[in-house]
Every structure is written in structure tokens, then in C-alpha cells.
Amino acid sequence: MSERITELKNEYFSTGTLSELPSQLFIAGEWCDAAGGETLEVSDPSSGKSFAAVSAAQAEDVARAVEAADAAFHSHWRDLKPSARGMILARTADLLEQQADFFSVVEALDSGKPLGEAQGDIGSSVQALRYYAGCADKIQGDSFPLGAETFSFSCLEPVGVTAHIIPWNYPLATTIRGVAPALAAGCTAVVKPAEQTPLSALLLAGLFKEAGLPNGVYNVIPGTGQGAGAPLVDHPKVRHTTFTGSVGTGSKVMQAAAAHISSVTLELGGKSPIVALADCDLEKTAEGVLWAIFYNAGQICSAGSRLVVERSIHRALVDKIVEKTAQLQAGHALQNPNYGAINSREQLEKIEGFVERARARGISIACGGHRLKVADSESGWFYAPTIMDDVPMQDELVQEEIFGPVLTVQVVDDPEQAIVAANCTQFALAAGIYTQNVTQALRLSRAIDAGQVTVNDYWAGGIEVPFGGNRQSGIGREKGLEALRNYSTTKAITLAF
Numbered sequence: 001m002s003e004r005i006t007e008l009k010n011e012y013f014s015t016g017t018l019s020e021l022p023s024q025l026f027i028a029g030e031w032c033d034a035a036g037g038e039t040l041e042v043s044d045p046s047s048g049k050s051f052a053a054v055s056a057a058q059a060e061d062v063a064r065a066v067e068a069a070d071a072a073f074h075s076h077w078r079d080l081k082p083s084a085r086g087m088i089l090a091r092t093a094d095l096l097e098q099q100a101d102f103f104s105v106v107e108a109l110d111s112g113k114p115l116g117e118a119q120g121d122i123g124s125s126v127q128a129l130r131y132y133a134g135c136a137d138k139i140q141g142d143s144f145p146l147g148a149e150t151f152s153f154s155c156l157e158p159v160g161v162t163a164h165i166i167p168w169n170y171p172l173a174t175t176i177r178g179v180a181p182a183l184a185a186g187c188t189a190v191v192k193p194a195e196q197t198p199l200s201a202l203l204l205a206g207l208f209k210e211a212g213l214p215n216g217v218y219n220v221i222p223g224t225g226q227g228a229g230a231p232l233v234d235h236p237k238v239r240h241t242t243f244t245g246s247v248g249t250g251s252k253v254m255q256a257a258a259a260h261i262s263s264v265t266l267e268l269g270g271k272s273p274i275v276a277l278a279d280c281d282l283e284k285t286a287e288g289v290l291w292a293i294f295y296n297a298g299q300i301c302s303a304g305s306r307l308v309v310e311r312s313i314h315r316a317l318v319d320k321i322v323e324k325t326a327q328l329q330a331g332h333a334l335q336n337p338n339y340g341a342i343n344s345r346e347q348l349e350k351i352e353g354f355v356e357r358a359r360a361r362g363i364s365i366a367c368g369g370h371r372l373k374v375a376d377s378e379s380g381w382f383y384a385p386t387i388m389d390d391v392p393m394q395d396e397l398v399q400e401e402i403f404g405p406v407l408t409v410q411v412v413d414d415p416e417q418a419i420v421a422a423n424c425t426q427f428a429l430a431a432g433i434y435t436q437n438v439t440q441a442l443r444l445s446r447a448i449d450a451g452q453v454t455v456n457d458y459w460a461g462g463i464e465v466p467f468g469g470n471r472q473s474g475i476g477r478e479k480g481l482e483a484l485r486n487y488s489t490t491k492a493i494t495l496a497f
């Protein structure tokens with residue numbers, strides 16, 4: 001652990017807060033209070049206590065941010081040499097890397113995730129900034145054959161002001177995942193972080209400013225969904241909205257965008273299956289499933305929340321995963337445990353509700369099924385790693401997203417039944433397959449409806465790989481080169497000689 005982290009930990013544990021935390025909105029390159037003077041409390045899920053407050057934007061502030069983004073778009077950003085845009089993103093990546101310790105501590109405090117996981121998020125955010133920095137000058141069009149007398153070509157133009165509505169589970173990583181390709185493509189951005197976790201998107205504003213990003217290109221307006229999110233997506237000057245969150249809110253965002261004919265990327269819920277075939281490597285599969293569901297205490301849209309397992313290995317595999325849950329030790333995020341808190345009291349109650357209803361229906365609980373009391377963090381929001389065994393297909397544990405550390409096990413008799421079980425929900429985000437048989441792996445990869453499938457390593461992937469879902473899991477793709485298409489529109493130019 002670096003000296004800087006030790007200093008920050010000492011400061012936090014002795015004062016209950018940190019100096020240097022942002023507390024205002026960031027609009028047109030300036031820090032400012034919300035016009036209405038309202039604020040949001042920022043809580044540390046590991047202790048259940050508030051440790052900061054930030055201004056809460058309302059419609060008036062949102063409108064100012066969108067106007068600033070629109071002015072910056074037209075006055076220079078869209079016309080800046082793309083390689084210069086890339087340089088600013090690359091400088092921001094360097095600054096984030098230099099300040100990774102501070103960002104990691106703030107992210108761990110704000111979200112409740114273990115410090116080591118927060119460090120991982122900052123690392124992948126640096127990579128995402130570098131990836132799109134390199135893309136900025138490679139967004140290019142095509143030419144079309146119309147014969148000797150005509151010349152026809154296309155160029156990709158930035159769509160304009162983009163809105164980014166961010167959830168609380170990956171506050172900085174989700175912000176950068178959307179904003180980096182948007183800025184690379186020549187768009188400007190207004191970010192509405194989740195009300196639970198506004199700090200890191202605000203801190204990023206300071207880095208962008210230091211890296212030389214022109215005023216108005218990146219704006220941050222923390223606030224509630226109703227107070228700040230809705231007026232943002234309703235604003236007619238917003239040309240694209242990138243949203244990550246619940247299905248219900250995603251549907252509202254899409255309706256708001258429809259009112260002024262603008263596009264959306266929706267990254268919504270999941271109930272992603274992990275299929276374990278009879279020939280899988282049991283040890284590797286158990287380890288894979290453990291982290292697929294218990295990393296970030298299961299608060300991941302693409303968590304592997306259903307284990308679809310062949311009957312012949314069901315008992316042995318579930319026993320092995322249960323055994324491995326003993327390694328998971330909860331603690332205050334800054335003590336860097338390997339198992340963190342639930343982000344909010346509401347989310348904790350939601351998780352508990354699912355498990356208690358299942359218990360009342362007589363579903364077997366292989367482990368967990370209760371809140372956790374953690375030494376030194378008695379009032380923190382922790383829930384035990386939980387495994388619900390042999391659950392029927394129509395049960396709400398199979399059908400509904402819980403968004404917490406609850407694995408639902410479905411037992412099947414053969415790979416055909418595994419495909420049916422894997423596809424039995426309204427969601428289609430991610431899927432994992434564990435088998436030694438390449439033919440089966442490819443056959444199942446085709447047959448399972450999902451935006452991404454991984455084989456023998458659930459979290460395999462990176463910023464290079466497109467990410468998103470089908471059906472209720474959303475529309476469009478983020479990450480990879482595909483994300484650039486969300487922020488670009490094609491202009492075809494044809495000249496007759």
C-alpha cells in the first residue's frame with residue numbers, strides 16, 4: 001500500500017471525511033453551486049455514514065450545462081484536429097494514472113467496493129482513455145463507386161451534445177466508458193452521475209481541465225434522477241444519451257429521447273447464466289463462478305448470477321463454490337477486504353427481500369441468506385455471499401435481476417436443456433460457458449442469446465471488446481471501436497463533374 005493511501009486512510013479514519021473532495025457542479029469549465037442551493041449527502045456504505053455533500057442540480061442548472069456543451073461543440077471542439085483531441089485524452093490518462101491512489105480511495109469510499117477493486121477500476125479507466133485517445137484520428141469514412149463522372153464519399157461527423165447517465169456500481173469506469181469515445185469523436189458531454197456516487201465524475205473534471213480540455217466540453221451535474229436526469233434527457237439539444245441502469249428508467253430515457261428524435265445506447269439489467277457442462281474443470285469453474293457473482297458483491301449488470309449446471313456434477317460443483325465462499329472476508333472498503341459492502345440501504349433491503357421471499361417458498365439456501373455484521377463497521381451495509389440451490393425456471397430468483405451477492409443454481413440433464421435454461425429470462429447481456437470441449441463451447445456460444453459470451457474465464461475481455469445486451473438488457477454496444485459509432489453520424493457527399 002502506497003504512502004499516499006496510508007495518509008488518506010489515516011485522514012479518513014481520524015476525521016470521518018477527506019479534504020480536497022469536490023462539492024459543486026462543473027459547468028462550462030467552472031465550479032458552481034446549484035441555482036436552487038440544494039445538496040446531496042454522500043454516504044460511505046462500509047460505515048453507513050455520510051462523509052460529504054455535493055450540490056444537486058435542477059432543471060435550470062441542467063439547461064446551463066447543455067448550453068455550455070452546445071456552445072463548446074460549435075465553437076471549436078468538433079472542428080479541432082482529431083489528433084489534438086486524442087492528445088488531451090492521453091494527457092488525462094497520464095494524470096489519472098498519477099492520481100490513481102486518490103481516485104481509488106474516493107471511489108472505494110463512495111461505492112463501498114474494496115480498495116483493490118477500486119484500484120482495478122481506475123486502472124481500466126486509464127486504459128479506456130488511452131484506447132480512445134488513439135482512436136480520435138482514425139474515425140474515417142468511405143468512398144462509393146458511381147462511375148467516372150461522379151465522385152462520392154462519406155465522412156463521420158460528431159452528433160453533438162451527448163448525455164451520460166451513470167449508475168452507482170462503477171461510477172468512474174462507466175463515465176469514462178461513455179465520455180472517452182464521445183470526446184474522441186468530437187462530441188461534447190454532460191454527465192449525470194448517480195445520486196449515490198457523484199464524486200469521481202466530478203474529480204475527473206479537474207483532470208480534464210488540467211489536461212487542457214476546453215471549457216464546456218465536459219460538464220458534470222450531480223442530482224437525482226427526477227431532478228437532474230430527466231431534464232437532461234428531455235433537453236432538445238441532447239443528440240445522444242448513453243444510459244446504464246435499470247430497465248424501467250432505461251425505458252423512460254428512450255421515451256424522452258423519442259420526443260426529440262435523438263439516439264440512445266441503453267445498457268440495462270442482466271441475469272447472466274454460467275453454463276457448467278459435465279466435463280468442465282471443477283476447480284477452475286468453481287473459482288470462475290465465485291468471482292462472477294461475488295466480485296463487487298454482485299452489483300454488476302453482467303454478473304454471472306445464474307449457474308446452469310449438469311446434474312452429474314451439480315452437488316460437487318455447488319459444494320466447492322460454497323467452500324470457497326469461506327475465503328470471502330467482508331470489511332471496510334479502505335481496509336481492502338476481498339468482499340465489500342452493498343452500495344445503499346435500499347439495495348440491501350431489495351436483496352434481503354428476494355432471499356426472504358425465496359426462503360418462505362421453501363427454496364434451499366446452500367450458504368448465506370443473511371446480513372453480515374462486520375467488526376469496526378457495525379452499521380455498514382453488508383450481505384453474506386448467498387447461494388440458492390436447485391431453483392425452478394419460473395421462480396423470481398431465476399427471472400428477476402437481484403443486483404447483489406445471490407447466486408441462483410439451475411440443474412439440467414444435458415447441454416440441450418442447458419441452452420433452454422440459459423435463454424429462459426427476458427435478459428440477454430452476458431453468458432459464461434465452462435467446458436473442455438471446444439465444439440460444445442462454440443455450439444453453446446451460438447445458441448445462447450447474449451451480447452457477449454466468455455469461455456472458461458468469466459471476466460475475460462477488455463476495453464477492446466464490444467459490450468452490451470439484447471432484449472431487456474438494452475440496445476447498442478459500448479467499448480471497442482463500435483462505441484465510436486454511437487457518437488458519429490455519416491454524411492455522404494456526392495459531386496457530379
Ligand code: NAI
Nearest residue numbers: 166167193194224225229230245246249267268269301403
Ligand atoms: P436507476 O436506473 O433508477 O438509476 C440509474 C441512473 O439513472 C442514476 O443516475 C439515476 O439518477 C438516473 N435516473 C433515474 N431516473 C431517471 C430519469 N427519469 N431520467 C433520467 N435519469 C434517471 O437505478 P437505481 O434506482 O439506482 O437502481 C435500481 C435497480 O437498477 C438496481 O437494483 C439494479 O437492479 C438496477 N441497476 C442496474 C445497473 C446496471 O449496471 N445495469 C446499475 C444500477 C442499477
Ligand code: MG
Nearest residue numbers: 195225246249
Ligand atoms: Mg433510482
